[in-house]
Amino acid sequence: MSLYTFRHRDHSSDLRKDQTQFCNHPDQMADIKVPAGLEIRESADIELLARLGEVSKEEVMRRLVNDHLAFVAFLNGVPAAFGWMARGKASIGELNHTMILPIGHRYLWNFRTIAEFRGQGIYPALLQYILRYEGTKARQFWIIHAPENQSSLRGIIKAGFHYVGKLYTDHNGEAVLEATDEAHRHRSAIEYMDIRLSDDDAASCWNCTSPYLKKRKAECCCDAKGNECSGTIYLPESMAFPVQAL
Numbered sequence: 001m002s003l004y005t006f007r008h009r010d011h012s013s014d015l016r017k018d019q020t021q022f023c024n025h026p027d028q029m030a031d032i033k034v035p036a037g038l039e040i041r042e043s044a045d046i047e048l049l050a051r052l053g054e055v056s057k058e059e060v061m062r063r064l065v066n067d068h069l070a071f072v073a074f075l076n077g078v079p080a081a082f083g084w085m086a087r088g089k090a091s092i093g094e095l096n097h098t099m100i101l102p103i104g105h106r107y108l109w110n111f112r113t114i115a116e117f118r119g120q121g122i123y124p125a126l127l128q129y130i131l132r133y134e135g136t137k138a139r140q141f142w143i144i145h146a147p148e149n150q151s152s153l154r155g156i157i158k159a160g161f162h163y164v165g166k167l168y169t170d171h172n173g174e175a176v177l178e179a180t181d182e183a184h185r186h187r188s189a190i191e192y193m194d195i196r197l198s199d200d201d202a203a204s205c206w207n208c209t210s211p212y213l214k215k216r217k218a219e220c221c222c223d224a225k226g227n228e229c230s231g232t233i234y235l236p237e238s239m240a241f242p243v244q245a246l
Helices: 009-014 046-053 057-065 122-133 150-159 181-185 187-192
Strands: 002-007 038-043 068-075 078-087 089-092 097-100 105-113 140-145 162-169 175-178 196-198
Touching: 002 150, 038 122, 046 057, 046 068, 046 078, 046 105, 057 068, 068 122, 078 122, 089 105, 105 122, 122 140, 122 150, 140 150, 162 181, 181 187, 187 196
Parallel strands: 105 140, 175 196
Antiparallel strands: 002 140, 002 162, 038 068, 068 078, 078 105, 089 097, 162 175
């Protein structure tokens, strides 16, 4: 699992010069082709959001009450994609990590493009809509990418986000981020979100690393790349499981 970020140019004058406190390298909004007939808007339609997200109405209401905003993309009037934006507090379920966001920061999560609408560039357009929608209120946005979803990664990069580092759980089952140069530039915000930077080698396989995954695949995600899986060494003994037994 990898962490990506986008920082608005409009807020560059508000940043401190000390890079250990804030990163002062704003990102450029990428030029993308928006599909004809695409309309995006914030939505509080509980029934629609529950149906699109395949969750209960109670779950949708819980998110809205907790200051999360939902956005829905319509293509020629038909719901085609959706996504959520957290303000204040957010959770990364795959790592069982709850975090408080720094003031002016947003966490984007639970995005999905309906199958029949994929491959048309809706996802990056939806991301950029949110960046602009919240642009006068937020200085920085965060999003994660699961390694098996390459189409999601392409959309994230097209929208203008850049790579920060690999997220995984350490031997205590806590969320850590590999200490890349980019991670150090954002160190203050990352540590504020209670994510520790680590100089240890990042886990090779997120599917075998986190004991908290609800939809664990039967096969190790290292196999396709021909890598040796080191996932189990990052699990507490009480949570560890043999890869072959998945």
